[in-house]
Amino acid sequence: MTKIAQVIVDVPTMQTDTPFTYLIPLSLAETVQTGMRVVVPFGGGNRKVQGFVLQVLEKTEEELTALGQLKTISEVMDLSPVLNGELLDLAEMMKQTTFSFKITCLQTMLPRVMRADYEKWLVIVDEIPEDIYEQVFHCLDEIPFQEAVSSERVGELKKLKRENKLEVRYEVKARNKKKMVQGFRSLLSFEQAEEAKEDLRKTAHKQRKLLALLQQLEDKVCTLVDANKKYQVSRGVIQKGEENGWLELVEVEVKRDPYAYHTFKPSQPLVLNDEQQAACQAITTHIHQQQHKTFLLQGVTGSGKTEVYLQGIAEALKLGKTAIMLVPEIALTPQTVHRFKSRFGNQVAVLHSALSEGEKYDEWRKIEKKEAQVVVGARSAIFAPLENIGLIILDEEHETSYKQEDTPRYHARNIAIWRGKYHQCPVVLGSATPSLESRARAHKQVYQLLPLTKRANTKATLPSVNVVDMREEITKGSMQSFSETLLEKVQHRLDRKEQVVLMLNRRGYSSFVMCRDCGYVLPCPNCDISLTLHMDNLKMKCHYCGHEENIPKECPICQSHKIRYYGTGTQKVEEELQQLFPTASILRMDVDTTRRKGAHERLLKKFGERKADILLGTQMIAKGLDFPNVTLVGVLNADTALNLPDFRASEKTFQLLTQVSGRAGRGDKPGEVIIQTFNPTHYAIEYAKNQDYELFYRHEMQMRHLGNYPPYFFTVQIVASHEQEEVAARKSFELVRYLKQQLTPQAIVLGPTPKAILRIKNRYYYQLVIKYKQEPELANALRTILETSQKDYRQGLKITIDIEPNSFI
């Protein structure tokens, strides 16, 4: 019997999107297991690629010959599997539902560092002309392949390769480096150490201390850093110890712990009110009974959803089970992490984008080694390699960031429910403003609704909300960002030493440069969009392709010098605000001020300690902040999202306004919210003003029904892009024709239309949209499109399929 392995190779194409069979060499027969990463030779040149083992099988000699000529696995990259059976199955589901390659799905589930690094070298294997050896190879045996390609003598090198005098060598490099530090281990028994102590001179305190430490360690390893910090034994003393033969120096692995220098005060479960109690009960019953069910925990802001999560997780842990808690990236603040760490201590692993690649890898391994039972993280944390999951939670389930924007375009909510079914455990979707899809499913009893209607802090009442009609402010002649009403209210809070949060809707609020004489706006040379002014480095920047240029001094069209900054970035509003309230201390929070690691945390801490009066920021301040002294929240421009040509515009506006309003009056003092808008009668704003989700939901459902939008219809978006506009356009017309022919007459195929931003990075984008209720042939049609698109791809025509896209813009 011979062992063979089914391997998915790291070549993301349609034709290689299937398992390949490899022989397992005798030397690795006991090592190779399902779910491990391996290095295999692939293709004509036998270049080495990374692969994932899907299956290990044993074959007889006859069976083996029937399989034809097989290649052999070169090496294994892991000591133990990195993906278990569940995650391998999950990858298959993702591939099928997102129309992406298996390899891409597998890689998505692992920390980035576990993707291979490939290196290519050009190696001399036979005599080559002296001058090439000296000039190109610099008298070395091999050079990086890239160096050879960029050399002036590529032609000659190619010829030498054909004559087998040169060879290409491929290398697969593992990037998942463990962090190693110097440590030491005792070589003495307790008695020997005791004797050594006696031989010491009386004054040798430090060495005596070291010996005591060695006795305490027994055969454990101690790092030099720990010896210094915890036991005040310095490097020199340890070196002396080594010379004396007391200890040996060793390399030890340390886990990077991003929260090592934080202290977490343990917190106790809070007393739940009736509604929280009922919700918690429903969830824990399902944990106990090992029964899957999806719950929609709909609670007004401040209703204590988090405490329900915490107690649910505690229950899972009590049963020896594990739990995943997903939080949107921007809500994954130190405050949030703190709440979980202080309740569950170091059982918690945190996964989010602010961590370095190494830190992410270590947190991942902490989970994999079962050192952590609770995982708190953003979207990709849904793939945490936990076993025996008892509870999965998605907080702020309506957040669009739960859907990945590039392939595989999975939605964390779907993955969560899949894993919930696999582990037979409850899944809790929590939100104050659920997505229409989820709320409709709760209505149809697909999910079970758990309502929380009261604020947990009984003294805290829902804030009163006022809408200010900015059209009137304009006629009054005030050209500022602030209405008189808002200014009065801010002054009032400043007088009372209370705090204010002001939010700018980022979209449409970036600054651009316009000529006052001819109206010329500086465009990006690669994209159909205007450049944005960045004050931090005084450059004009394109938000889509990253193009940068200097701020023009004169208009390139009419040479006028009357070129001015338009629009209001947070910086400009900050200046305006400072002029109006010279004595107020203002904190600005936007991409510019939070770019540096930990800046986000520092700003919030400062505000929490009441070292500032006003917090001015973009959407990032709308979520999860809990500052009891904030009694006024102002939204400077509520409409910018409303005007987008997107069927979710109203929903997003309503959600944002409700979320940000929830930041006011979380303590004992009542809160107030001011919403400035040019559309005071729009239903999204009206219902947000009354904090009435139910009415908004009903109204919006009618709108969706009229427009044949989700949740009444399923949607698929297909985008074709090419450097030449007509190629992209022609392809999308062809796709529409094909789809109309494949689908039932009930399916609605819209388009093709040019995308809202036709050109990005010098590529033209055309899209088409399919709306449908039931289309048994759709999956097949999409798969066919994917297969045929492989050919187009070589001609530079890219086609992407997005199931249930976040927007059609």
Add this chain to the structure above:
DNA sequence: GCCATAGGTGAC
């Protein structure tokens, strides 16, 4: 993604 191969083109 990359290589080997096939079939085409032009320069002599």
Add this chain to the structure above:
DNA sequence: TCACCTATGGCC
């Protein structure tokens, strides 16, 4: 007739 190009299929 060869050198060089691009388009295309296969990779275990």
